[in-house]
Amino acid sequence: MTAPTTRHSAxxxxxxxxxxxxxxxxxxxxRPADSIDPTVPLAEFGMDSVAALSLCGDLEDQFGLYVEPTxxxxxxxxxxxxxxxxxxxxRVAEDNR
Incomplete structure (x- = not known):
């Protein structure tokens, strides 16, 4: 078995x-995850500023990303x-090495 290529890993x-x-x-x-079209703006699904800020916090907690509220x-x-x-x-993973 061969190791995955960089493209495959990405x-x-x-x-x-x-x-x-x-x-x-x-x-x-x-709503169900499979009902969210990845090409449709999230605002059209009802994403509001409170949920957007919560998602920013989740990205910070889960992946160590510091994200702007925008x-x-x-x-x-x-x-x-x-x-x-x-x-x-x-990039964050590399910076933390």
């Missing part, structure tokens, strides 16, 4: 981040948030 990480994010959003939006303004969809996480989580 895809696995993106899928894990997407799953975690969808689970958190499902909780805040009170994160969901800058990254309004699941797709955009996963892209942000794909860049920031490895």
């Amino acid at each position: 895809v696995l990480a993106d899928n894990l981040h997407r799953g975690w994010l969808l689970d958190r959003l499902a909780l805040y939006l009170n 994160l969901l303004w800058d990254h309004p969809t699941v797709q955009s948030l996963v892209g942000y996480m794909a860049v920031e989580i490895p």
